[in-house]
Structures are given as C-alpha cells and as structure tokens.
Amino acid sequence: MGRKYRARKGHPGAKTGKALKPDQVEIARLEKQCATYEPPTLADGQTLQFSDMPLSRRTLGALKVAKYTEATEIQQKAIPLALKRRDILGAAKTGSGKTLGFLVPTLEMLYRARWTRVDGLGALIISPTRELAIQIFDVLRRIGGHHEFSAGLIIGGKEFEEEKQALYAMNILICTPGRLLQHMDQSPEFEYGNLKVLVLDEADRILDMGFKNTVNAILQNLPKDRLTWLFSATQTKSVGDLARLSLQDPEYVAVHEDAEFSTPAQLTQTYLVCELPQKLDVLFSFLKLHLKAKMLVFMASCKQVRFVYEIFCQLQPGTQLLHIHGRQKQSRRLDVFDKFKSTKNAVLFATDLAARGLDFPAVDWVVQMDCPDDTDTYIHRVGRTARYGSKGQALLFLLPSEQPAMLEHLHTKKIPITEYRIKEQRIRSIQKDIQYLCFKNAEMKYLAKKCFISYMRSVYLQKDKNVFNVHALPAEEFADTLGLPGAPIITFVEKSNAKNQRRTSTNPMVAADSSSDEPDTPQASSKDKTRGTTRIDKIFGRQNQDVLSSHYQKLVNKPKEHSLLGDIPHNDGSDLFVLRRADHTLESAIMLPDKGYQPISKQKNERLKKQRIKSELNQKWLFDDEGELQHAYDLKSESDFRRDGSVDQQISTYINQQRDSLARKDQQDREVARDKRREKTIKKKYGKQETRDDDEIVVTLADGAAGDDFQGDSDGDRGDSTENNAHDRTGPHIKGAGMNRDTRNDMPASKTAKKRARPSDKGQQDDSDDEPLSLAPGSHRPRQKPRDKKARVIHMAEPKTLAEEEDLALQLLQGI
Numbered sequence: 136m137g138r139k140y141r142a143r144k145g146h147p148g149a150k151t152g153k154a155l156k157p158d159q160v161e162i163a164r165l166e167k168q169c170a171t172y173e174p175p176t177l178a179d180g181q182t183l184q185f186s187d188m189p190l191s192r193r194t195l196g197a198l199k200v201a202k203y204t205e206a207t208e209i210q211q212k213a214i215p216l217a218l219k220r221r222d223i224l225g226a227a228k229t230g231s232g233k234t235l236g237f238l239v240p241t242l243e244m245l246y247r248a249r250w251t252r253v254d255g256l257g258a259l260i261i262s263p264t265r266e267l268a269i270q271i272f273d274v275l276r277r278i279g280g281h282h283e284f285s286a287g288l289i290i291g292g293k294e295f296e297e298e299k300q301a302l303y304a305m306n307i308l309i310c311t312p313g314r315l316l317q318h319m320d321q322s323p324e325f326e327y328g329n330l331k332v333l334v335l336d337e338a339d340r341i342l343d344m345g346f347k348n349t350v351n352a353i354l355q356n357l358p359k360d361r362l363t364w365l366f367s368a369t370q371t372k373s374v375g376d377l378a379r380l381s382l383q384d385p386e387y388v389a390v391h392e393d394a395e396f397s398t399p400a401q402l403t404q405t406y407l408v409c410e411l412p413q414k415l416d417v418l419f420s421f422l423k424l425h426l427k428a429k430m431l432v433f434m435a436s437c438k439q440v441r442f443v444y445e446i447f448c449q450l451q452p453g454t455q456l457l458h459i460h461g462r463q464k465q466s467r468r469l470d471v472f473d474k475f476k477s478t479k480n481a482v483l484f485a486t487d488l489a490a491r492g493l494d495f496p497a498v499d500w501v502v503q504m505d506c507p508d509d510t511d512t513y514i515h516r517v518g519r520t521a522r523y524g525s526k527g528q529a530l531l532f533l534l535p536s537e538q539p540a541m542l543e544h545l546h547t548k549k550i551p552i553t554e555y556r557i558k559e560q561r562i563r564s565i566q567k568d569i570q571y572l573c574f575k576n577a578e579m580k581y582l583a584k585k586c587f588i589s590y591m592r593s594v595y596l597q598k599d600k601n602v603f604n605v606h607a608l609p610a611e612e613f614a615d616t617l618g619l620p621g622a623p624i625i626t627f628v629e630k631s632n633a634k635n636q637r638r639t640s641t642n643p644m645v646a647a648d649s650s651s652d653e654p655d656t657p658q659a660s661s662k663d664k665t666r667g668t669t670r671i672d673k674i675f676g677r678q679n680q681d682v683l684s685s686h687y688q689k690l691v692n693k694p695k696e697h698s699l700l701g702d703i704p705h706n707d708g709s710d711l712f713v714l715r716r717a718d719h720t721l722e723s724a725i726m727l728p729d730k731g732y733q734p735i736s737k738q739k740n741e742r743l744k745k746q747r748i749k750s751e752l753n754q755k756w757l758f759d760d761e762g763e764l765q766h767a768y769d770l771k772s773e774s775d776f777r778r779d780g781s782v783d784q785q786i787s788t789y790i791n792q793q794r795d796s797l798a799r800k801d802q803q804d805r806e807v808a809r810d811k812r813r814e815k816t817i818k819k820k821y822g823k824q825e826t827r828d829d830d831e832i833v834v835t836l837a838d839g840a841a842g843d844d845f846q847g848d849s850d851g852d853r854g855d856s857t858e859n860n861a862h863d864r865t866g867p868h869i870k871g872a873g874m875n876r877d878t879r880n881d882m883p884a885s886k887t888a889k890k891r892a893r894p895s896d897k898g899q900q901d902d903s904d905d906e907p908l909s910l911a912p913g914s915h916r917p918r919q920k921p922r923d924k925k926a927r928v929i930h931m932a933e934p935k936t937l938a939e940e941e942d943l944a945l946q947l948l949q950g951i
C-alpha cells in the first residue's frame with residue numbers, strides 16, 4: 136500500500152511516464168489477455184483452474200478463500216466468452232455451478248471498467264424468487280469481498296423506503312422482477328442509465344408468460360448498450376425472447392446438450408403409480424421408511440402444503456417437519472430456508488417456490504407428490520438433489536391417468552426413470568386418523584377443504600390435458616381421505632365467459648383467477664402493475680383531456696431521454712420533464728369498434744357507442760351486462776314471417792310457450808321455497824350444530840396459473856365462511872354430519888390420534904406464520920354439538936330424489 140508503481144516499458148502509462156496504480160496495470164493486462172483467451176482443450180479427468188483464466192487478483196483471492204479452485208464445465212466455457220464481452224445463453228444441468236458462471240465475469244467486467252461507487256448501477260441480476268436472490272447475494276458476498284463494489288438485494292418483503300435509500304449507492308443489484316420495476320417507477324434516486332451487465336438467472340422462467348409484462352417494462356427502461364447473460368438448466372431458445380432482450384449475436388453455451396441424459400448422472404430417478412386417495416398413506420409410509428433422510432416434498436399448491444404439514448405434525452412420523460410456500464411471511468420463509476439448509480435430516484413440504492435454483496446441501500430425496508406442470512419443472516425440482524457431483528434420489532408420484540403421457544414426455548426429454556414399488560404391507564393407512572383430526576378440529580377440516588379445492592383447481596388449470604384430466608379424479612374418495620364428509624362442489628367456468636369473470640372478481644372464494652401462491656410469480660407482477668401506476672399516471676392516462684393527453688403522448692414517446700431532473704428536452708423548452716418509462720401503465724388499450732386498439736378513456740368509449748347507435752337507424756340496440764352493444768332483435772323479412780304461419784297462429788304459439796315457461800318457473804320457485812322452509816325447520820331443531828360440509832366454488836381458467844392458490848389465505852378464509860352460508864345444502868349433509876358424530880365415537884384410531892394431538896406434541900412442527908390453527912383438545916369451534924353417545928343413528932341410503940330428501944329430514948326430526 137502506498138508504494139508507487141512506475142510504468143514499465145510496454146505498459147500503458149509508459150508513454151506519459153506517469154506512475155500507474157497496480158490496478159490499472161492489471162486491468163490493462165487483463166484486457167489484453169481476455170481479448171485473445173481461449174480455454175484449453177482438456178483431456179478426460181483434467182480440470183481447469185480459475186487461476187488459469189484471465190481473472191483479477193481480487194477475484195482469484197476471494198475464490199480461493201471460498202474454496203473454489205477448479206472451474207466446472209459451464210464456468211470454463213461461459214466465463215471466457217463473457218470476459219470477451221459477448222452476450223451469452225448459458226445452459227447446463229442443475230447443480231453444475233452456473234451461479235459462478237455469471238458472478239465471476241460480472242465482477243470482472245466492472246473491475247475492468249474501473250467501476251467505482253459513484254458510477255451507480257453497473258450490473259443487475261434478476262432472479263425469479265426471493266430465496267434464490269438471497270442465495271446469489273450470499274455467493275456474491277463470498278467471491279466479491281476483495282473488490283470495493285457495493286451490492287444490494289431488492290426482493291420485496293422489506294420496507295420499501297429502506298431499500299429506496301440504499302439504492303442510489305449500489306453497483307451490483309440482485310433483485311426479483313416485481314420489486315425492481317416498483318423501484319424503477321417510484322424511486323427517483325434509482326439511476327440505471329449506465330448499466331453494463333444484465334443477468335437473468337433461471338432465464339426461461341423470468342421470460343415466460345407470468346413475468347412478461349413486468350420484464351418487458353424493465354427491459355424498456357434499461358440501456359440497450361449492455362451485455363446480457365441468460366442462464367438456466369432449461370434454457371429458452373425462443374427467438375421472440377431473444378429479440379425482446381436485444382441480444383447481439385449471442386453465444387449459446389450448452390455444455391450438457393449432447394449428454395445422454397438431461398438430469399445429473401448421479402441422480403437415481405423413480406416413479407410410483409398411486410391412486411389419488413392413497414397418496415397421503417403412501418407419503419406417510421415413505422417418510423416413516425426414511426426417517427434419517429433429508430427430503431424435499433413438492434406439492435401443487437400452498438393449501439396442500441399447509442394441510443399436509445399440519446396433519447403430518449399431528450401424526451408425528453418421527454422426523455422434523457418444515458414447510459415453505461409463497462403465502463408465508465418473508466421472515467418465516469427465510470427461517471425455514473435457513474433451517475432446512477443447516478439441518479441434516481428433515482422433511483420440507485414445498486410448492487414450486489423451492490423448485491428452482493435453491494442450493495440446499497445434501498438433500499437425499501426429492502419427492503414429487505403431485506405431478507409437475509411439465510418436464511422443465513420436473514428437471515428443476517429433482518435438481519434440488521444430486522448437486523455438484525453428489526448423489527441423490529428422486530421419486531415421482533403419478534396417478535394412473537397421468538402415467539402414460541408423463542412417462543412419454545420424460546422419455547422424450549432424455550430423463551431416465553424406473554418404477555418404484557412399495558410393498559402393500561408397508562403402507563400404513565392414516566385415513567381414519569385424518570378423518571378424526573378433521574372431525575375434532577374445524578380449522579383442520581377447513582384446511583382439508585381448501586386443500587381439496589386447490590388441488591382440483593390446479594389439475595383443471597393445467598395446460599397439458601394429455602397428462603392432467605380432472606374428470607378422471609375420484610373426487611369423493613379423495614375428499615374422504617382428506618377427512619371431508621363429502622366432496623365440495625366445484626363449478627369450472629371458462630374465463631372467456633365475461634359474465635362469469637365479473638362474478639368471479641366479486642366472489643372472494645374465486646377472486647384469484649389470476650392470482651398465485653407466490654409473491655414473486657406472475658401474479659405478483661400484476662400486483663406490481665397496480666403499484667407501479669401512480670395518481671399522476673392516471674390523470675395523464677385520461678386521454679379525453681385533450682390538452683394534457685397530447686402533451687403526455689409527447690413525453691412518453693421519448694423513451695431515450697432519461698431522468699426526471701437531468702434530461703430536460705431542449706427542443707422547444709416547453710416540456711417540464713420526461714417520463715422514464717414509455718409503457719408506463721402496462722395496461723392494454725381499449726378496443727374501439729372501428730378503430731382497433733386505441734388508448735381511450737371509458738367516457739369517450741361510451742360516447743362513441745351512443746353515436747354509433749344514432750347512426751344506425753331502424754335498429755334497436757341494448758347494452759348487455761358487460762356494457763357491450765347488442766342488437767335487441769332482428770326484424771324478419773315479411774316472406775320469412777309468413778312462412779312461420781298466420782298471425783293468429785303465431786300469437787297463440789307464443790302465448791303457449793310463455794305459459795309453459797311461466798309454469799316451469801313457478802314449479803321451480805315452489806321447490807326452492809319448500810327447501811328453504813325445510814332447511815329452517817331442521818336448523819331450528821339442530822341449533823348451532825353443523826349441518827353442512829361442502830361448498831360450491833366457481834373456478835375460472837387463468838392463463839398459466841396452474842398450481843396456484845387463491846389470492847391470500849385471509850381472503851379465502853373470509854370468502855369461505857360467506858360461502859358456507861350462501862350455499863347450504865341440507866339433505867345429504869345432515870346424513871354426513873350424523874355419520875361423523877356417531878360412527879367416530881367407536882373409531883379405534885381416533886383415540887390414538889387424540890393422544891397424538893396433545894399440545895405438548897406440537898414441538899415437532901415449525902412454528903408457522905400461517906393463520907394459527909387451534910389444535911389443542913377442546914379448542915374446536917363451538918358450532919360442533921357435544922357428542923351424545925346415546926344419540927340414535929338413522930341408517931338410510933343416500934337420498935336421490937326430493938321426496939327421499941324430505942323423508943330423511945322428517946325421520947331426523949322425529950328421531951332426535
């Protein structure tokens with residue numbers, strides 16, 4: 136330190152005779168070496184050391200301290216190309232070291248550009264999930280410690296203001312898309328006009344439909360003159376994606392493309408064919424057989440994760456249980472993430488939130504209790520084990536209806552998989568225990584119901600109908616195994632049905648047709664969308680304010696002129712400021728009947744519609760529920776009219792039709808009124824006793840939202856209780872409730888389960904941030920009537936007709 140470094144002959148600075156700092160000499164040397172460096176061809180078993188690459192002493196020193204000495208295959212190939220300032224599409228198997236493949240050159244590029252704190256943001260690394268962003272940040276801290284760059288993590292779940300303060304001083308940012316866009320919109324201090332490197336980790340995920348709008352808006356903001364590096368185990372080759380990123384002649388670095396298999400060689404993969412109602416039994420038995428293992432169990436939705444976790448905690452398989460999903464608080468998610476990282480044996484129940492990128496050490500088993508959406512998701516899920524040369528095992532549960540098509544897909548994708556058989560006698564049935572727990576605890580039953588609904592919904596929403604067939608699922612038996620007295624009624628409604636869409640949005644049970652489990656997933660981006668639109672945007676967005684809107688158009692049509700304060704346009708001096716983002720609202724334009732898509736206000740649209748009505752004489756127009764214009768009727772031509780009979784005939788036909796229709800409606804009304812009366816009488820008799828267990832739920836088809844739950848657990852909770860009242864059905868459910876009460880008194884397994892459910896047993900579960908579940912004996916909801924051992928049991932076949940239902944109701948009334 137402090138030593139003068141005199142330029143030697145041939146070094147930059149020699150001409151001027153000025154002393155150069157050591158860094159400058161090194162940078163000049165690295166520039167030269169990087170331009171010509173070609174990685175050597177290595178013989179089998181030979182490895183390339185990081186020290187053989189043209190890397191700075193600072194990076195090499197930190198790599199050594201972090202015990203990274205030999206470069207992996209993807210690192211050997213990607214790093215030299217990145218150092219040559221090439222755009223890169225990097226693809227390599229899971230656990231093969233892609234993170235260092237982009238972090239090392241990121242540090243090197245900034246170092247060689249002599250980046251300092253005052254230069255602002257130099258590199259941006261985008262990750263699809265918060266956990267992965269944190270993990271990347273950790274690695275960066277380890278290998279970047281010898282440099283003087285500042286680095287930050289922008290992932291949401293933290294105070295926005297806190298992040299905002301730190302932003303302006305960051306040289307390297309690791310972030311999730313939604314939060315990044317929010318800062319781009321709302322943090323004026325955030326300066327990214329100098330950006331040199333953009334990295335998309337899990338690029339195919341970030342570029343897929345879910346993040347599309349958010350990522351497009353981010354890309355629009357970033358300078359085009361930058362390097363872009365994309366990494367994933369399942370890399371995108373979509374021309375559209377590459378065009379969106381403005382990649383310049385990118386290098387495709389796919390190190391395992393010619394490999395025999397697309398999953399790690401040390402990974403043993405098996406599948407197990409299992410009927411839906413048996414899944415929980417098999418999973419529980421499997422856990423009991425592998426108590427010493429560290430295991431990751433994937434399920435399709437948050438609600439399933441939550442239910443299975445709670446139930447298994449009560450049943451105590453004998454190993455530590457954890458759960459992680461997108462509906463947990465961020466702090467809780469991180470706790471679980473850290474706990475599972477550091478533990479030697481535990482079972483982590485997870486959604487696909489944990490499927491990509493996470494580097495849990497020494498996972499023995501990855502179990503996929505629900506079939507993944509596609510083979511890419513399969514590859515990422517199983518990739519949580521067998522990382523960086525270690526061994527691992529994976530087990531995939533397949534329903535008989537999923538088996539043929541899924542196995543074919545796996546085969547096509549070069550995934551070797553064999554059948555796993557578990558001996559019948561080793562499978563322990565936990566169905567009765569679950570039924571007892573749900574019966575005893577109303578909240579558990581509530582979770583079971585949500586679990587059922589979210590699973591069915593996730594299957595329904597799957598795109599690959601060859602694999603997923605919701606109609607092939609044995610709903611009643613499945614509901615039974617979840618401890619429900621009957622399958623909740625689910626009505627699937629196509630999203631294209633606009634009327635139902637609206638109904639959906641007002642119904643809290645189904646409001647999440649575009650929602651998700653995961654805050655960092657597509658739907659979070661739609662949230663960001665609203666967050667990103669300010670009041671000013673809305674004011675300017677009203678295009679019918681003619682004076683302002685033309686001015687606004689002028690502003691947004693100048694995307695290149697950045698900065699709220701700095702870049703005042705010099706043309707006419709009349710503009711006060713320019714907006715950073717042209718596509719500011721992310722909203723699509725409104726469709727005008729004859730002008731195509733136009734940005735237009737609602738009022739103007741209405742005015743236009745009315746004008747159109749006036750212009751089309753002799754036609755009666757009506758607005759339908761959606762505010763769309765519809766012809767009220769089309770007049771027939773006279774000849775057509777006469778063909779249908781004389782005027783008198785037609786009048787009498789019409790009257791008859793109307794009379795029939797009224798009679799039918801009258802009959803229906805009477806039946807409804809009778810049902811209501813009957814229901815009232817029964818309720819009076821039963822007092823507050825629970826008389827129903829199923830709900831009706833309407834599910835809409837959301838784009839690419841398969842596997843996601845309803846928006847917000849709390850919303851769902853509220854919605855559910857409302858629904859309970861709204862859709863009460865009496866007949867079969869009276870029977871169901873009665874069955875539960877009476878038969879379960881004699882259930883031997885119930886005693887065991889009750890014993891297990893003692894509060895002292897709770898130590899096994901990780902204390903969840905999800906809504907609290909009162910599991911202590913006696914804490915169940917008061918609406919369950921105390922059991923009466925002497926109560927009469929009425930045996931009767933399930934009523935099918937109205938008369939049978941009435942009969943049953945009468946018997947119950949008389950019998951109690």
Ligand SMILES: Nc1ncnc2c1ncn2[C@@H]1O[C@H](COP(=O)(O)OP(=O)(O)OP(=O)(O)O)[C@@H](O)[C@H]1O
Nearest residue numbers: 203205206207229230231232233234368492494523
């Ligand atoms: N050169 C190296 N030397 C030693 N260990 C390494 C090296 N490169 C990576 N690793 C280790 O390998 C593991 C996997 O690395 P990494 O998470 O980067 O894999 P990946 O390819 O990004 O996986 P995924 O596709 O699942 O995201 C990590 O534990 C990492 O520390």
